[in-house]
Structure formats: C-alpha cells, structure tokens
Amino acid sequence: MAAVRSRAGLDTIPMGTEGQDGLQSYMQCCGQEGVSMQKKMNSGPGIEWSADVSAQQTNLSFSHSSRVDLPYRSPESVEMDEIMAAMVLTSLSCSPVVQSPPQRDLLPGDMECCGGELSDSGSSGYWSWDHGSVSPAPSPSVTEMDRSSGQLTDEGLHMELDQAACEEPEARRCKSLSRGAYRCLWPGCGKVLTSRVGMKRHIRILHLGGGSEQSHREEDFYYTEISSEDEETAPPSPAPSFSSGAWTSCSSTQSQSTPGHQDTSVQSTPLSQSAPSSVWQIHTEHLYQACAPIQVTVSPGSPTFCTWSLPGGVQQKPQIPPSRSRSVSVGEQWLQRNSTPTRSQTMSASPSRGHCSFRKGRGEAKKCRKVYGVERRDQWCTACRWKKACQRFPD
DNA sequence: CATGCCGGGAT
DNA sequence: ATCCCGGCATG
Incomplete structure (x- = not known):
C-alpha cells in the first residue's frame, strides 16, 4: 500500500x-x-x-x-x-x-x-x-x-x-x-x-x-x-x-516471464492451489452446505491439492441429529458417494464465488420436501428447512 | 402450482 | 453462526 x-x-x-x-x-x-x-x-x-x-x-x-x-x-x-x-x-x-x-x-x-x-x-x-x-x-x-x-x-x-x-x-x-x-x-x-x-x-x-x-x-x-x-x-x-x-x-528471480503472461499461467498451474480455497470458501459460506457430506468428499477426496489442513471452521458439526430416521442415513450415504465430488470440482472451476449462481435445472432427485412431505418438515435436512439447496439429496 | 433454492434479513 | 423467508426459476 x-x-x-x-x-x-x-x-x-x-x-x-x-x-x-x-x-x-x-x-x-x-x-x-x-x-x-x-x-x-x-x-x-x-x-x-x-x-x-x-x-x-x-x-x-x-x-x-x-x-x-x-x-x-x-x-x-x-x-x-x-x-x-x-x-x-x-x-x-x-x-x-x-x-x-x-x-x-x-x-x-x-x-x-x-x-x-x-x-x-x-x-x-x-x-x-x-x-x-x-x-x-x-x-x-x-x-x-x-x-x-x-x-x-x-x-x-x-x-x-x-x-x-x-x-x-x-x-x-x-x-x-x-x-x-x-x-x-x-x-x-x-x-x-x-x-x-x-x-x-x-x-x-x-x-x-x-x-x-x-x-x-x-x-x-x-x-x-x-x-x-x-x-x-x-x-x-x-x-x-x-x-x-x-x-x-516473492519470486523476482524465478519468474522470468512477462507479467502479462503470468496472469494467464496463474490460472493453470497455480490454480490447482488456489482453486481449493475458493472451494472452501464456497462450501463454507453456509455451514449447512459445508456439512458432513461435502466435508468428507473434499478433504480426502481430492488428494491432488488438498493436502493442507482444514481450519477449524470447516470442521463441521454433526449435522445430522441422531433422531434421524433410517431413510435419512441412506440418503446421506448415497449423497456421500455420488454427487459431492462432482459438485466440488465443478465449483472449484470457477475462481470467483461471485455469480456462479447458475441455476441448475431441477434435479431429479427427490428432496426432503418430497420425501418427507411438508407435514414432516422436521425431518428435512437443515438446508431444506431453510430453503437452501438440499444437502441430503443433492442432484 | 409445486418445488428447489438463491439472496438476504433477523437474531 | 444459525435460522428463516421472499421471491425467482423451473418443470
């Protein structure tokens, strides 16, 4: 400055x-x-x-x-x-x-x-x-x-x-x-x-x-x-x-190429490093989004660049209460092995969280609302309850 | 219209 | 951080 x-x-x-x-x-x-x-x-x-x-x-x-x-x-x-x-x-x-x-x-x-x-x-x-x-x-x-x-x-x-x-x-x-x-x-x-x-x-x-x-x-x-x-x-x-x-x-000696070029190059190699950050950021914006499923996927799932330790903040709390019914846990399991990886990668592609609000069309997966119905709203995942993207049955 | 969920407000 | 809802997009 x-x-x-x-x-x-x-x-x-x-x-x-x-x-x-x-x-x-x-x-x-x-x-x-x-x-x-x-x-x-x-x-x-x-x-x-x-x-x-x-x-x-x-x-x-x-x-x-x-x-x-x-x-x-x-x-x-x-x-x-x-x-x-x-x-x-x-x-x-x-x-x-x-x-x-x-x-x-x-x-x-x-x-x-x-x-x-x-x-x-x-x-x-x-x-x-x-x-x-x-x-x-x-x-x-x-x-x-x-x-x-x-x-x-x-x-x-x-x-x-x-x-x-x-x-x-x-x-x-x-x-x-x-x-x-x-x-x-x-x-x-x-x-x-x-x-x-x-x-x-x-x-x-x-x-x-x-x-x-x-x-x-x-x-x-x-x-x-x-x-x-x-x-x-x-x-x-x-x-x-x-x-x-x-x-x-910090690399006055090692970086010989022109500055203009670097700007672009940053997107390729360094991106592998910087990208995760954006991923974290995105995922943690709302805690309910950064919860169990995503957590699991991201840290171990992408050994390429996620060797760094996650800050405490990302450590998610036990999101799913013990009172969950059977179907709930099933949904989560399904979620864990399916959608999340894809999701995180997709998001990491976009460097800025700003306007990546492309609304993916309505997924086929049944969401909490449909599964449980409005009358059993208390069984919805928190995201659904909050009218956020369902985390239990992601698309 | 029902549904999914983003954006944002309230606490 | 957590919870909630207005309102929009989609089917």
Whole structure:
C-alpha cells in the first residue's frame, strides 16, 4: 500500500518541510541529476539542464518511495539554502557510478521473516483460512517498484544487517514501522547498516572524518535508506494468491516471464492451489452446505491439492441429529458417494464465488420436501428447512 | 402450482 | 453462526 501511495504521491516534493530527511534521500537517489536540479534552482543558466527535469522527477518519485511513511523525522528543519549547499556538496563529491547503482533492493532476509506475521492475520469472512498469504494486497506494488526501478542489486546489502540490527533503539523504532536499511553512498563505500544512527556514525567517522557540527548534518546526505517495508508484505511461501503480483514479489528471480503472461499461467498451474480455497470458501459460506457430506468428499477426496489442513471452521458439526430416521442415513450415504465430488470440482472451476449462481435445472432427485412431505418438515435436512439447496439429496 | 433454492434479513 | 423467508426459476 504504502509503496503505491508513495509512488504516485511524489513524496519528494515537500522536501522543504521535511527537512533533511526528505532532502537527503532525494539527493542520494538522484545522483548527478541532483546537480542539474540544484543548478536550476539556483537560477543558473538552466537551459542545458532543463531537459533533465522531467525525467529526473519521475525517477525521483520512484526511488524515493519508501521513505514517506517513516515516522522518524529529523527534529531540526533546515533552511533551503543549506539544503542547496549540501546538495551541491554531495553531487560534487559523489561520482555517478556510486550513486546510480542499487536504488532499492529486496532483502532476502526480510522476506523470510515476514511470513510469520502474516500467517495469523486471518480475518472474518470467507477467506479466513489462508488469509495471510492471500491477502497481502500491497505486494503488487512491490512488483511494480522492482520493475520500474531497474535491477535488483544486492551487492553489499547482506553485509551488516545482523550486527547492525542491535544498534540503536531509535533506529529500531523506525524499523518496526518501515524495516529499512541504510546504505552509505559515499563513493566506493556502499556499506549497509540497519540503523540510521549507526549509518550516521559510520559516515561521520569514516568519511567525514571527525565529529564536527557541520559533519553532523552532512552525514545525512551520504546515506540512503533501503527500505524493505515493501517486502515485508510479500508472502514467503508459494501460497495461492488471487491478486496478481504476490507471486512476482516473492519470486523476482524465478519468474522470468512477462507479467502479462503470468496472469494467464496463474490460472493453470497455480490454480490447482488456489482453486481449493475458493472451494472452501464456497462450501463454507453456509455451514449447512459445508456439512458432513461435502466435508468428507473434499478433504480426502481430492488428494491432488488438498493436502493442507482444514481450519477449524470447516470442521463441521454433526449435522445430522441422531433422531434421524433410517431413510435419512441412506440418503446421506448415497449423497456421500455420488454427487459431492462432482459438485466440488465443478465449483472449484470457477475462481470467483461471485455469480456462479447458475441455476441448475431441477434435479431429479427427490428432496426432503418430497420425501418427507411438508407435514414432516422436521425431518428435512437443515438446508431444506431453510430453503437452501438440499444437502441430503443433492442432484 | 409445486418445488428447489438463491439472496438476504433477523437474531 | 444459525435460522428463516421472499421471491425467482423451473418443470
């Protein structure tokens, strides 16, 4: 979500109000483009530069994306002049080679650890069962970002994530919301730390050489945040996903084919996985439909894809009261071995439960009403009593 | 018209 | 979640 928002929202604009934070990343990401920018702003002879502006801005918004939501704000606000000065400084000292490379990377580590959190995010409603992996809607945005921001270069990212993870509480706080890493942009450095403070210190000591007041501010301009908040929503496992993009996000390396193609392919192979979910959903919509017969059929009946365990919700209650007459049990048995399998498969074919309300013509099977008659309505199956599709004598 | 059951409301 | 019913489709 955040990614999407930020993508569109050109968060870089409000740099004046954001202070250093906004600016810093702005610069880092833009590399030499920053130069053109500042030149222009300084009311220079911008003819030569003006051409860049548009392109630059687009780039900007992209690379900068993940910063927006950072709760962390540098307390001090900086004057425009100061910012400009810093920009010049940075742009001059940084070679394009160093700046251009990795803009935003996927941290494999981060991706792994996000699985747990998601798994329990079950919610009410139909998809309660595997929600964690299905729901992460934001994932598509990740995909887009990846594509748009060029290649994923992991160089250096792996370096200090572990050690730095325990650096500063403050950084932790930030991390909790936007698990970011910070990459040093100093020419030839590229060091990555997970803590902002740590990164500052790194820059101050190693690159700025000392702890002068001046450098205190400047270090902000020499690192960029590599946010991984995007990835954290990506499903770690090959879970079924109906929203295109989820798979892409967690398989940036394995999925080489074009996105367009994937959409279709999802229907074939992954469908085998995703389909059941829809089946569950459909069958559980009304408990009376998900009762004994269907239950029995679905879980063991389709070994192909139903290896997963059913959630408690699907466990049906003993639907048929003990007081059932003989004919009742017969009907159920018949039902169990006949209709249900066909039914479930048919339904699974339709991915969306939405309007699969094709009314099958009136079946030949006698329903409870006919069998027992209205006068013995209490012997009907619950579905029939509720004027639902008869579950005892399905068609 | 009788029947089957979807869609939706009530609790 | 459970129960019920209006109303439509079908034969």
